[in-house]
Amino acid sequence: MNDYSKQNGSTNNPRGVQGGGSVFPRGFLWGAGSSSYQIEGAVNVDGRGPSVWDTLCTRSGAIVGGHTGDVACDHYHRFRDDVALMKSMGLKSYRFSIAWPRIQPDGVGPANTKGVDFYRRLTDCLLEAGIRPFVTLYHWDMPQALQNRGGWLNRESVHWFSEYTRHVVTALSDRVTDWITINEPQIYINLGHNQAKHAPGLAMSLREQLLATHHTLMAHGASVMAIRGLAKKPSHVGWAPVGRVDFPVDPGSPECVAAARANTFAVDNLGHWNNTWFGDPVIFGHYPEDGLKYYGAAVPKIEPGDMELMKQPLDFYGVNIYSGAPVRLGANGKAEAVAHAPGHARNALSWPITPECLYWGPKFLYERYQLPIVITENGMTNLDSPDVDGVVRDPQRIDYTRRHLLALHRAIADGVPVNGYFHWSIMDNFEWAEGYKDRFGMIYVDFVTQERKLKESAHWYREVIATNGATLAPAGAAAPTSAAKV
Numbered sequence: 001m002n003d004y005s006k007q008n009g010s011t012n013n014p015r016g017v018q019g020g021g022s023v024f025p026r027g028f029l030w031g032a033g034s035s036s037y038q039i040e041g042a043v044n045v046d047g048r049g050p051s052v053w054d055t056l057c058t059r060s061g062a063i064v065g066g067h068t069g070d071v072a073c074d075h076y077h078r079f080r081d082d083v084a085l086m087k088s089m090g091l092k093s094y095r096f097s098i099a100w101p102r103i104q105p106d107g108v109g110p111a112n113t114k115g116v117d118f119y120r121r122l123t124d125c126l127l128e129a130g131i132r133p134f135v136t137l138y139h140w141d142m143p144q145a146l147q148n149r150g151g152w153l154n155r156e157s158v159h160w161f162s163e164y165t166r167h168v169v170t171a172l173s174d175r176v177t178d179w180i181t182i183n184e185p186q187i188y189i190n191l192g193h194n195q196a197k198h199a200p201g202l203a204m205s206l207r208e209q210l211l212a213t214h215h216t217l218m219a220h221g222a223s224v225m226a227i228r229g230l231a232k233k234p235s236h237v238g239w240a241p242v243g244r245v246d247f248p249v250d251p252g253s254p255e256c257v258a259a260a261r262a263n264t265f266a267v268d269n270l271g272h273w274n275n276t277w278f279g280d281p282v283i284f285g286h287y288p289e290d291g292l293k294y295y296g297a298a299v300p301k302i303e304p305g306d307m308e309l310m311k312q313p314l315d316f317y318g319v320n321i322y323s324g325a326p327v328r329l330g331a332n333g334k335a336e337a338v339a340h341a342p343g344h345a346r347n348a349l350s351w352p353i354t355p356e357c358l359y360w361g362p363k364f365l366y367e368r369y370q371l372p373i374v375i376t377e378n379g380m381t382n383l384d385s386p387d388v389d390g391v392v393r394d395p396q397r398i399d400y401t402r403r404h405l406l407a408l409h410r411a412i413a414d415g416v417p418v419n420g421y422f423h424w425s426i427m428d429n430f431e432w433a434e435g436y437k438d439r440f441g442m443i444y445v446d447f448v449t450q451e452r453k454l455k456e457s458a459h460w461y462r463e464v465i466a467t468n469g470a471t472l473a474p475a476g477a478a479a480p481t482s483a484a485k486v
């Protein structure tokens with residue numbers, strides 16, 4: 001099991017927290033994240049092939065405002081300036097993804113040297129700035145050529161993804177030691193293969209959705225094996241599913257906590273909004289019993305060796321958590337949803353703001369999977385724009401992040417090993433079907449001029465990082481959440 005605090009020379013502290021207040025463990029990885037299609041632009045440059053997202057963006061009505069990722073933040077050309085901004089924020093780590101169609105324009109075959117070189121330049125620049133690169137191999141931009149052959153529906157996808165991983169690891173593992181295989185499979189299966197809102201824009205049968213999931217999970221395993229086999233330096237490998245978190249409104253009641261935990265790990269909806277259909281195969285090597293019953297005849301045929309391939313040892317359990325759902329104990333002893341009070345705080349996409357999720361999510365996941373946790377995404381979209389004096393004030397984002405980090409700190413203090421936190425996102429970017437309407441960044445991007453500006457949250461985060469969290473909880477501050485310790 002990886003323990004970042006040891007690498008940074010800290011003592012063995014079972015709780016990991018040094019001192020009191022809101023100070024985080026020494027060596028805690030304070031980061032921020034992005035993904036290739038959301039920021040890079042330069043879609044036709046240096047031999048990059050088209051991805052499923054390039055294709056979806058040409059479909060009329062698919063993306064708000066008809067926006068595309070053609071230019072996005074033009075990070076491909078401006079990455080040095082962007083890394084300089086990250087450095088000015090004091091980031092310890094930066095999570096970004098590799099665009100598969102830059103490495104293999106057609107999805108198979110030899111690596112495209114120019115594509116590989118871009119990521120070499122980027123990682124070198126990060127390392128020179130003292131920022132640790134955290135690389136995601138797949139953040140949804142499958143080469144269109146592979147989609148034409150069935151994409152994740154094709155069992156060959158396992159082999160394709162393994163070959164792609166080998167190219168990337170061969171090229172970058174002399175400088176990259178932290179790897180995430182796949183980001184949020186729940187989302188591209190549901191929104192991409194069920195609801196047709198994300199690429200590849202399909203509405204398939206449940207059976208096909210589960211087949212695409214099955215191959216995804218096998219591809220994850222094959223990718224882990226490739227990293228372990230080829231990495232030139234000791235590596236830390238994980239993945240980044242999205243976490244459904246149901247949290248107890250009565251944390252003092254063990255029954256309510258148990259009911260919330262059971263819901264968090266249930267497979268009970270057709271939107272793939274669950275942890276265990278994805279997490280159990282990867283960690284335990286089998287699908288969860290309730291899911292097998294729930295999906296019934298739609299469950300794909302499992303070939304010998306499939307489940308073994310999915311279950312590869314991981315160093316951390318990465319998870320993206322933005323929001324959770326409050327539950328109470330129902331009369332039948334099971335969890336019952338609790339409605340938010342009228343006017344409950346929400347982000348600009350109307351997602352309820354529930355800091356409790358960053359206490360209960362890591363806690364439940366650690367209890368179940370027994371791996372150190374990395375929060376690979378957490379953040380909020382907000383209606384940001386420069387004030388008349390040019391300053392971008394985003395107090396809601398500061399408050400959101402403060403509350404969530406305080407909740408995370410409580411989880412750590414209660415014994416959950418959490419190695420890092422990656423704020424989503426480092427900069428405003430292409431928010432998929434929402435186009436550029438939604439701003440998740442700590443860095444404001446003017447999408448007309450490409451001017452960047454640190455928002456107030458970026459300055460605030462700099463202080464949090466510099467003090468290792470000490471400035472999160474000023475003396476006398478109100479409790480961050482309604483949840484108490486179990």
Ligand code: IFM
Pocket residue numbers: 035038184320377424431440
């Ligand atoms: O922007 C996305 C990201 O690509 C995946 N996780 C959720 C973010 C906000 O919607």
